[in-house]
Amino acid sequence: MKFAKIPMATITRLSVYMRTLQDLLEDDVDVISSERLARLCGVNPAQIRKDLAYFGEFGVRGVGYRVGDLLGQIKEILGLTRRWNLAMVGLGNLGSALIRHANFLKHGYMFTAAFDVDPQKVGKRLPNGLVINHVNEIEEVVKEREVNVGLITTPASAAQSVANQLVLAGINGILNFAPVQIQVPDCCHVENVDFTISLDTIAYHLSVSS
Amino acid sequence: MKFAKIPMATITRLSVYMRTLQDLLEDDVDVISSERLARLCGVNPAQIRKDLAYFGEFGVRGVGYRVGDLLGQIKEILGLTRRWNLAMVGLGNLGSALIRHANFLKHGYMFTAAFDVDPQKVGKRLPNGLVINHVNEIEEVVKEREVNVGLITTPASAAQSVANQLVLAGINGILNFAPVQIQVPDCCHVENVDFTISLDTIAYHLSVSS
Protein backbone atom coordinates (compact mmCIF):
# COMPACT_ATOMS: atom_id res chain seq x y z
CA MET A 1 0.00 0.00 0.00
CA LYS A 2 2.93 2.33 -0.41
CA PHE A 3 2.99 5.29 -2.83
CA ALA A 4 -0.65 6.26 -2.40
CA LYS A 5 -1.39 9.89 -1.69
CA ILE A 6 -1.43 10.32 2.06
CA PRO A 7 -4.51 12.05 3.50
CA MET A 8 -3.72 15.09 5.60
CA ALA A 9 -6.04 13.72 8.27
CA THR A 10 -3.86 10.61 8.52
CA ILE A 11 -0.83 12.69 9.45
CA THR A 12 -2.59 14.49 12.28
CA ARG A 13 -3.87 11.19 13.62
CA LEU A 14 -0.42 9.62 13.50
CA SER A 15 0.64 12.38 15.86
CA VAL A 16 -2.19 11.46 18.22
CA TYR A 17 -1.30 7.77 18.06
CA MET A 18 2.29 8.66 18.82
CA ARG A 19 1.40 10.51 22.00
CA THR A 20 -0.78 7.65 23.20
CA LEU A 21 1.90 5.10 22.39
CA GLN A 22 4.41 7.15 24.36
CA ASP A 23 2.12 6.97 27.38
CA LEU A 24 1.65 3.23 26.91
CA LEU A 25 5.38 2.72 26.69
CA GLU A 26 5.86 4.58 29.95
CA ASP A 27 3.25 2.28 31.49
CA ASP A 28 5.23 -0.74 30.25
CA VAL A 29 2.51 -1.94 27.91
CA ASP A 30 4.30 -3.75 25.14
CA VAL A 31 1.58 -4.90 22.78
CA ILE A 32 -1.64 -3.16 21.83
CA SER A 33 -4.48 -3.94 19.44
CA SER A 34 -5.91 -1.39 17.03
CA GLU A 35 -9.14 -1.70 18.97
CA ARG A 36 -7.67 -0.69 22.29
CA LEU A 37 -5.51 2.02 20.78
CA ALA A 38 -8.54 3.33 18.91
CA ARG A 39 -10.51 3.64 22.12
CA LEU A 40 -7.69 5.55 23.75
CA CYS A 41 -7.36 7.89 20.78
CA GLY A 42 -11.08 8.30 20.19
CA VAL A 43 -11.09 6.93 16.64
CA ASN A 44 -12.32 3.89 14.72
CA PRO A 45 -10.02 0.81 14.82
CA ALA A 46 -10.12 0.38 11.06
CA GLN A 47 -9.00 3.97 10.76
CA ILE A 48 -5.79 3.20 12.60
CA ARG A 49 -5.06 0.18 10.45
CA LYS A 50 -5.80 2.15 7.26
CA ASP A 51 -3.61 5.03 8.39
CA LEU A 52 -0.69 2.71 9.09
CA ALA A 53 -1.25 0.76 5.88
CA TYR A 54 -0.24 3.82 3.86
CA PHE A 55 3.28 3.34 5.14
CA GLY A 56 3.70 -0.40 5.54
CA GLU A 57 2.77 -3.35 7.75
CA PHE A 58 3.69 -2.73 11.33
CA GLY A 59 1.45 -5.16 13.20
CA VAL A 60 1.31 -8.88 13.82
CA ARG A 61 -1.95 -10.53 12.79
CA GLY A 62 -3.84 -12.10 15.64
CA VAL A 63 -1.61 -10.23 18.09
CA GLY A 64 -1.51 -6.50 17.63
CA TYR A 65 1.24 -3.90 17.51
CA ARG A 66 4.42 -3.88 19.54
CA VAL A 67 4.22 -0.50 21.26
CA GLY A 68 7.90 0.39 21.05
CA ASP A 69 8.20 -0.68 17.43
CA LEU A 70 5.13 1.19 16.27
CA LEU A 71 6.19 4.29 18.14
CA GLY A 72 9.55 4.20 16.39
CA GLN A 73 7.93 3.69 13.00
CA ILE A 74 5.55 6.61 13.46
CA LYS A 75 8.39 8.85 14.55
CA GLU A 76 10.24 7.83 11.44
CA ILE A 77 7.22 8.60 9.24
CA LEU A 78 6.66 12.01 10.79
CA GLY A 79 10.32 12.92 10.58
CA LEU A 80 10.77 13.07 14.33
CA THR A 81 13.95 11.06 14.63
CA ARG A 82 15.98 14.24 14.13
CA ARG A 83 16.04 17.58 15.88
CA TRP A 84 14.00 20.54 14.66
CA ASN A 85 15.10 24.03 15.58
CA LEU A 86 12.36 26.51 16.39
CA ALA A 87 12.25 30.30 16.54
CA MET A 88 9.62 32.15 18.54
CA VAL A 89 8.59 35.54 17.21
CA GLY A 90 6.68 37.68 19.70
CA LEU A 91 7.58 37.13 23.35
CA GLY A 92 4.34 38.35 24.94
CA ASN A 93 1.92 36.41 27.07
CA LEU A 94 1.54 33.44 24.82
CA GLY A 95 5.02 33.30 23.35
CA SER A 96 6.60 33.34 26.78
CA ALA A 97 4.31 30.62 28.09
CA LEU A 98 5.07 28.41 25.12
CA ILE A 99 8.82 28.84 25.22
CA ARG A 100 8.82 27.97 28.92
CA HIS A 101 7.06 24.71 28.10
CA ALA A 102 9.71 22.04 28.47
CA ASN A 103 7.62 19.36 26.80
CA PHE A 104 8.67 20.42 23.33
CA LEU A 105 12.15 19.18 24.01
CA LYS A 106 10.89 15.71 24.73
CA HIS A 107 9.54 15.56 21.22
CA GLY A 108 12.71 16.62 19.46
CA TYR A 109 11.90 20.29 19.12
CA MET A 110 14.24 22.93 20.45
CA PHE A 111 13.99 26.70 20.57
CA THR A 112 17.18 28.17 19.21
CA ALA A 113 16.04 31.75 18.61
CA ALA A 114 13.55 34.31 19.92
CA PHE A 115 12.55 37.64 18.42
CA ASP A 116 10.55 40.70 19.42
CA VAL A 117 10.31 44.38 18.42
CA ASP A 118 9.84 45.76 21.91
CA PRO A 119 13.13 47.45 22.93
CA GLN A 120 12.28 46.56 26.53
CA LYS A 121 12.44 42.89 25.59
CA VAL A 122 15.27 42.75 23.05
CA GLY A 123 18.45 41.72 24.81
CA LYS A 124 16.65 40.08 27.75
CA ARG A 125 17.50 36.51 28.64
CA LEU A 126 14.67 33.95 28.78
CA PRO A 127 14.43 31.20 31.45
CA ASN A 128 15.76 28.70 28.93
CA GLY A 129 18.88 30.79 28.42
CA LEU A 130 18.00 32.27 25.03
CA VAL A 131 18.57 35.97 24.50
CA ILE A 132 15.83 37.80 22.61
CA ASN A 133 16.93 39.28 19.30
CA HIS A 134 15.33 42.13 17.41
CA VAL A 135 13.03 41.08 14.55
CA ASN A 136 15.19 42.79 11.98
CA GLU A 137 17.90 40.29 12.82
CA ILE A 138 15.66 37.39 11.78
CA GLU A 139 17.42 36.59 8.51
CA GLU A 140 20.89 36.59 10.02
CA VAL A 141 20.06 34.65 13.19
CA VAL A 142 17.79 32.11 11.50
CA LYS A 143 20.52 31.16 9.07
CA GLU A 144 23.23 31.09 11.68
CA ARG A 145 21.27 28.89 14.09
CA GLU A 146 19.70 26.73 11.39
CA VAL A 147 16.14 27.41 12.42
CA ASN A 148 13.65 25.15 10.65
CA VAL A 149 10.29 26.35 11.93
CA GLY A 150 9.01 29.75 13.01
CA LEU A 151 6.27 30.26 15.60
CA ILE A 152 4.35 33.50 15.29
CA THR A 153 2.87 34.83 18.53
CA THR A 154 2.74 38.52 17.68
CA PRO A 155 -0.45 40.55 17.43
CA ALA A 156 -2.43 39.76 14.29
CA SER A 157 -1.42 43.04 12.69
CA ALA A 158 2.25 42.05 12.68
CA ALA A 159 1.84 38.43 11.63
CA GLN A 160 2.05 38.85 7.86
CA SER A 161 5.14 41.00 8.03
CA VAL A 162 6.82 38.52 10.38
CA ALA A 163 5.88 35.68 8.05
CA ASN A 164 7.47 37.53 5.14
CA GLN A 165 10.68 37.94 7.08
CA LEU A 166 10.74 34.27 8.07
CA VAL A 167 10.22 33.17 4.47
CA LEU A 168 12.97 35.52 3.30
CA ALA A 169 15.25 33.94 5.86
CA GLY A 170 14.62 30.59 4.18
CA ILE A 171 12.20 29.07 6.65
CA ASN A 172 9.60 26.75 5.20
CA GLY A 173 7.46 25.84 8.16
CA ILE A 174 5.38 28.26 10.20
CA LEU A 175 3.11 27.70 13.17
CA ASN A 176 0.87 30.75 13.35
CA PHE A 177 -1.01 31.60 16.57
CA ALA A 178 -2.26 34.99 15.37
CA PRO A 179 -5.90 34.94 14.27
CA VAL A 180 -5.24 35.89 10.65
CA GLN A 181 -4.69 33.95 7.48
CA ILE A 182 -1.10 34.61 6.42
CA GLN A 183 0.00 34.40 2.79
CA VAL A 184 3.20 32.55 1.97
CA PRO A 185 4.77 30.96 -1.12
CA ASP A 186 4.14 27.27 -1.76
CA CYS A 187 7.56 26.28 -0.47
CA CYS A 188 6.42 27.22 3.04
CA HIS A 189 3.97 25.15 5.03
CA VAL A 190 1.75 27.05 7.47
CA GLU A 191 -0.32 25.57 10.29
CA ASN A 192 -2.70 27.80 12.19
CA VAL A 193 -3.59 27.41 15.83
CA ASP A 194 -6.63 29.35 16.95
CA PHE A 195 -8.50 28.15 19.97
CA THR A 196 -11.10 30.87 19.77
CA ILE A 197 -12.40 28.84 16.83
CA SER A 198 -12.72 25.82 19.10
CA LEU A 199 -14.50 27.94 21.68
CA ASP A 200 -16.91 29.17 19.03
CA THR A 201 -17.57 25.58 18.03
CA ILE A 202 -18.46 24.76 21.61
CA ALA A 203 -20.74 27.79 21.80
CA TYR A 204 -22.50 26.61 18.66
CA HIS A 205 -23.03 23.14 20.04
CA LEU A 206 -24.34 24.41 23.34
CA SER A 207 -26.67 26.79 21.51
CA VAL A 208 -28.24 24.27 19.18
CA SER A 209 -28.65 21.57 21.80
CA SER A 210 -30.50 23.68 24.31
CA MET B 1 -31.43 24.90 2.10
CA LYS B 2 -32.57 24.99 5.70
CA PHE B 3 -32.83 21.86 7.85
CA ALA B 4 -29.94 20.04 6.17
CA LYS B 5 -27.37 18.50 8.48
CA ILE B 6 -24.66 21.07 9.03
CA PRO B 7 -21.10 19.89 8.37
CA MET B 8 -18.76 20.35 11.31
CA ALA B 9 -16.26 21.96 8.95
CA THR B 10 -18.80 24.63 8.11
CA ILE B 11 -19.02 25.71 11.74
CA THR B 12 -15.28 26.15 12.10
CA ARG B 13 -15.18 28.16 8.89
CA LEU B 14 -18.01 30.41 10.04
CA SER B 15 -15.81 31.30 12.97
CA VAL B 16 -13.01 32.23 10.57
CA TYR B 17 -15.34 34.32 8.40
CA MET B 18 -16.54 36.07 11.53
CA ARG B 19 -13.07 37.16 12.56
CA THR B 20 -12.30 38.44 9.07
CA LEU B 21 -15.61 40.31 8.91
CA GLN B 22 -14.82 41.90 12.25
CA ASP B 23 -11.55 43.21 10.82
CA LEU B 24 -13.33 44.46 7.70
CA LEU B 25 -15.91 46.25 9.80
CA GLU B 26 -13.17 48.00 11.74
CA ASP B 27 -11.69 49.07 8.43
CA ASP B 28 -15.07 50.51 7.42
CA VAL B 29 -15.58 48.12 4.53
CA ASP B 30 -19.33 47.75 4.20
CA VAL B 31 -19.81 45.33 1.33
CA ILE B 32 -17.72 42.31 0.39
CA SER B 33 -17.98 39.60 -2.25
CA SER B 34 -17.57 35.90 -1.52
CA GLU B 35 -14.52 36.04 -3.77
CA ARG B 36 -12.72 38.69 -1.77
CA LEU B 37 -13.75 37.23 1.56
CA ALA B 38 -12.59 33.84 0.36
CA ARG B 39 -9.16 35.17 -0.48
CA LEU B 40 -8.85 36.73 2.95
CA CYS B 41 -9.92 33.52 4.66
CA GLY B 42 -7.93 31.20 2.46
CA VAL B 43 -10.89 29.21 1.15
CA ASN B 44 -12.85 28.71 -2.06
CA PRO B 45 -15.58 31.32 -2.79
CA ALA B 46 -18.21 28.65 -3.48
CA GLN B 47 -17.38 27.21 -0.10
CA ILE B 48 -18.42 30.40 1.63
CA ARG B 49 -21.68 30.59 -0.28
CA LYS B 50 -22.43 26.93 0.45
CA ASP B 51 -21.65 27.36 4.11
CA LEU B 52 -23.98 30.33 4.41
CA ALA B 53 -26.69 28.64 2.34
CA TYR B 54 -27.19 26.10 5.13
CA PHE B 55 -28.65 28.90 7.22
CA GLY B 56 -30.37 31.21 4.75
CA GLU B 57 -29.73 33.86 2.12
CA PHE B 58 -27.62 36.67 3.47
CA GLY B 59 -26.18 38.23 0.33
CA VAL B 60 -27.44 40.43 -2.48
CA ARG B 61 -26.96 38.98 -5.97
CA GLY B 62 -24.72 41.04 -8.16
CA VAL B 63 -23.52 42.96 -5.11
CA GLY B 64 -22.13 40.84 -2.31
CA TYR B 65 -22.63 40.73 1.45
CA ARG B 66 -23.15 43.69 3.73
CA VAL B 67 -20.32 43.23 6.23
CA GLY B 68 -22.23 44.33 9.34
CA ASP B 69 -25.30 42.27 8.48
CA LEU B 70 -23.38 39.11 7.71
CA LEU B 71 -21.32 39.47 10.86
CA GLY B 72 -24.50 39.74 12.89
CA GLN B 73 -26.03 36.73 11.18
CA ILE B 74 -22.98 34.57 11.79
CA LYS B 75 -22.88 35.57 15.44
CA GLU B 76 -26.51 34.60 15.68
CA ILE B 77 -25.83 31.22 14.05
CA LEU B 78 -22.88 30.44 16.33
CA GLY B 79 -24.76 31.53 19.43
CA LEU B 80 -22.45 34.45 20.13
CA THR B 81 -25.06 37.11 20.78
CA ARG B 82 -25.12 36.13 24.44
CA ARG B 83 -22.44 35.83 27.08
CA TRP B 84 -20.68 32.56 27.83
CA ASN B 85 -19.08 32.05 31.21
CA LEU B 86 -15.79 30.20 31.30
CA ALA B 87 -13.87 28.42 34.04
CA MET B 88 -10.16 27.80 33.82
CA VAL B 89 -8.85 24.68 35.54
CA GLY B 90 -5.07 24.63 36.04
CA LEU B 91 -3.44 28.02 36.49
CA GLY B 92 0.07 27.15 35.36
CA ASN B 93 2.01 28.56 32.46
CA LEU B 94 -0.63 28.15 29.84
CA GLY B 95 -3.73 28.71 31.95
CA SER B 96 -2.36 31.97 33.29
CA ALA B 97 -1.39 33.22 29.83
CA LEU B 98 -4.84 32.41 28.49
CA ILE B 99 -6.77 34.00 31.30
CA ARG B 100 -4.74 37.18 30.92
CA HIS B 101 -5.74 37.34 27.29
CA ALA B 102 -8.30 40.13 27.07
CA ASN B 103 -9.41 39.21 23.58
CA PHE B 104 -11.85 36.60 24.82
CA LEU B 105 -14.01 39.32 26.27
CA LYS B 106 -14.40 40.97 22.89
CA HIS B 107 -16.02 37.80 21.64
CA GLY B 108 -18.55 37.44 24.43
CA TYR B 109 -16.59 35.03 26.57
CA MET B 110 -15.85 35.81 30.20
CA PHE B 111 -13.89 33.96 32.82
CA THR B 112 -15.99 33.70 35.96
CA ALA B 113 -14.06 30.99 37.79
CA ALA B 114 -10.54 29.59 38.13
CA PHE B 115 -9.40 26.40 39.84
CA ASP B 116 -6.16 24.73 40.84
CA VAL B 117 -4.97 22.11 43.35
CA ASP B 118 -1.74 23.81 44.32
CA PRO B 119 -2.22 25.24 47.85
CA GLN B 120 0.26 27.97 46.88
CA LYS B 121 -2.15 29.13 44.19
CA VAL B 122 -5.55 28.61 45.79
CA GLY B 123 -6.76 31.89 47.26
CA LYS B 124 -4.49 34.03 45.07
CA ARG B 125 -6.07 36.83 43.04
CA LEU B 126 -5.48 36.87 39.28
CA PRO B 127 -4.83 40.06 37.26
CA ASN B 128 -8.45 40.02 36.08
CA GLY B 129 -9.67 40.06 39.69
CA LEU B 130 -10.71 36.40 39.95
CA VAL B 131 -9.68 34.49 43.05
CA ILE B 132 -8.48 30.94 42.44
CA ASN B 133 -10.63 28.25 44.05
CA HIS B 134 -9.62 24.73 44.96
CA VAL B 135 -10.66 22.06 42.43
CA ASN B 136 -12.85 20.32 44.95
CA GLU B 137 -15.05 23.39 44.97
CA ILE B 138 -15.77 23.00 41.25
CA GLU B 139 -19.33 21.75 41.59
CA GLU B 140 -20.35 24.47 44.00
CA VAL B 141 -18.68 27.40 42.25
CA VAL B 142 -19.64 26.32 38.72
CA LYS B 143 -23.29 26.23 39.67
CA GLU B 144 -23.19 29.45 41.61
CA ARG B 145 -21.46 31.41 38.85
CA GLU B 146 -23.34 29.74 36.00
CA VAL B 147 -20.24 28.55 34.20
CA ASN B 148 -20.99 27.17 30.74
CA VAL B 149 -17.62 26.01 29.48
CA GLY B 150 -14.56 24.57 31.22
CA LEU B 151 -11.01 24.99 29.95
CA ILE B 152 -8.58 22.31 31.06
CA THR B 153 -4.95 23.38 31.31
CA THR B 154 -3.73 20.90 33.89
CA PRO B 155 -1.07 18.26 33.26
CA ALA B 156 -2.38 15.42 31.12
CA SER B 157 -2.51 13.08 34.10
CA ALA B 158 -5.14 15.25 35.82
CA ALA B 159 -7.26 16.04 32.77
CA GLN B 160 -9.69 13.13 32.97
CA SER B 161 -10.41 13.63 36.63
CA VAL B 162 -10.97 17.35 36.08
CA ALA B 163 -13.28 16.57 33.17
CA ASN B 164 -15.29 14.23 35.40
CA GLN B 165 -15.70 16.94 37.99
CA LEU B 166 -16.77 19.49 35.38
CA VAL B 167 -19.36 17.10 33.95
CA LEU B 168 -20.67 16.35 37.43
CA ALA B 169 -21.04 20.07 37.98
CA GLY B 170 -23.34 20.16 34.95
CA ILE B 171 -20.98 21.63 32.38
CA ASN B 172 -21.50 20.49 28.82
CA GLY B 173 -18.70 22.15 26.93
CA ILE B 174 -14.99 21.53 27.50
CA LEU B 175 -11.94 22.98 25.78
CA ASN B 176 -9.10 20.62 26.56
CA PHE B 177 -5.47 21.71 26.18
CA ALA B 178 -3.96 18.61 27.77
CA PRO B 179 -2.58 16.14 25.24
CA VAL B 180 -4.94 13.29 26.11
CA GLN B 181 -8.27 12.12 24.81
CA ILE B 182 -10.77 12.67 27.61
CA GLN B 183 -13.93 10.58 27.92
CA VAL B 184 -17.20 12.34 28.64
CA PRO B 185 -20.91 11.53 28.28
CA ASP B 186 -22.67 12.56 25.07
CA CYS B 187 -24.27 15.56 26.69
CA CYS B 188 -20.85 17.19 26.89
CA HIS B 189 -19.03 18.56 23.87
CA VAL B 190 -15.24 18.43 23.98
CA GLU B 191 -12.83 20.29 21.71
CA ASN B 192 -9.15 19.54 21.91
CA VAL B 193 -6.38 22.03 21.30
CA ASP B 194 -2.96 20.52 20.80
CA PHE B 195 -0.41 22.48 18.88
CA THR B 196 2.24 19.80 19.16
CA ILE B 197 0.10 18.00 16.58
CA SER B 198 0.42 21.01 14.28
CA LEU B 199 4.16 21.07 14.86
CA ASP B 200 4.37 17.38 13.99
CA THR B 201 2.44 18.08 10.81
CA ILE B 202 4.98 20.72 9.86
CA ALA B 203 7.84 18.34 10.62
CA TYR B 204 6.25 15.75 8.34
CA HIS B 205 5.89 18.23 5.50
CA LEU B 206 9.43 19.45 5.83
CA SER B 207 10.68 15.87 5.94
CA VAL B 208 8.89 14.64 2.84
CA SER B 209 9.66 17.71 0.76
CA SER B 210 13.40 17.70 1.27
Place this chain on the structure above:
DNA sequence: CAAATTATGTGAATAATATCACATAACTAG
Protein backbone atom coordinates in the same frame (compact mmCIF):
# COMPACT_ATOMS: atom_id res chain seq x y z
C1' DC C 1 -35.97 50.64 -20.39
C1' DA C 2 -33.26 47.12 -22.64
C1' DA C 3 -28.53 45.24 -22.53
C1' DA C 4 -24.48 44.40 -20.11
C1' DT C 5 -22.37 43.36 -15.84
C1' DT C 6 -21.76 41.41 -11.56
C1' DA C 7 -21.93 38.15 -7.93
C1' DT C 8 -25.20 35.24 -5.32
C1' DG C 9 -27.52 30.64 -4.55
C1' DT C 10 -27.51 25.88 -5.69
C1' DG C 11 -27.92 21.24 -8.21
C1' DA C 12 -24.67 18.21 -10.08
C1' DA C 13 -19.95 16.40 -10.31
C1' DT C 14 -15.92 15.41 -8.05
C1' DA C 15 -12.84 14.47 -4.43
C1' DA C 16 -11.58 13.17 0.10
C1' DT C 17 -12.34 10.55 4.12
C1' DA C 18 -14.22 6.97 7.08
C1' DT C 19 -16.27 2.52 7.92
C1' DC C 20 -17.53 -2.19 6.93
C1' DA C 21 -16.61 -6.80 6.30
C1' DC C 22 -13.88 -10.45 5.47
C1' DA C 23 -9.78 -13.06 3.79
C1' DT C 24 -5.42 -13.74 5.78
C1' DA C 25 -1.84 -14.75 9.06
C1' DA C 26 -0.17 -15.66 13.64
C1' DC C 27 -0.68 -17.72 17.85
C1' DT C 28 -2.89 -21.17 21.38
C1' DA C 29 -4.67 -25.29 23.04
C1' DG C 30 -5.98 -29.85 22.74
Place this chain on the structure above:
DNA sequence: CTAGTTATGTGATATTATTCACATAATTTG
Protein backbone atom coordinates in the same frame (compact mmCIF):
# COMPACT_ATOMS: atom_id res chain seq x y z
C1' DC D 1 -0.65 -31.21 13.66
C1' DT D 2 -5.33 -29.64 13.43
C1' DA D 3 -9.11 -26.72 15.01
C1' DG D 4 -10.28 -22.60 17.21
C1' DT D 5 -9.32 -17.90 18.25
C1' DT D 6 -7.69 -13.46 17.60
C1' DA D 7 -6.63 -9.26 15.32
C1' DT D 8 -4.28 -7.42 11.19
C1' DG D 9 -4.45 -5.69 6.25
C1' DT D 10 -7.39 -4.25 2.62
C1' DG D 11 -10.91 -4.09 -1.23
C1' DA D 12 -15.54 -2.54 -1.40
C1' DT D 13 -18.86 0.57 0.25
C1' DA D 14 -20.75 4.54 2.53
C1' DT D 15 -20.34 9.02 4.07
C1' DT D 16 -18.85 13.58 4.11
C1' DA D 17 -16.84 17.64 2.07
C1' DT D 18 -15.38 20.56 -1.77
C1' DT D 19 -15.58 22.53 -6.25
C1' DC D 20 -17.74 23.42 -10.68
C1' DA D 21 -20.83 25.64 -13.53
C1' DC D 22 -24.70 28.07 -14.46
C1' DA D 23 -29.45 29.94 -13.73
C1' DT D 24 -30.98 33.78 -11.16
C1' DA D 25 -31.45 38.37 -9.35
C1' DA D 26 -29.79 42.96 -8.43
C1' DT D 27 -27.44 46.94 -10.28
C1' DT D 28 -25.47 49.97 -13.63
C1' DT D 29 -24.93 51.93 -18.18
C1' DG D 30 -26.03 53.58 -22.64
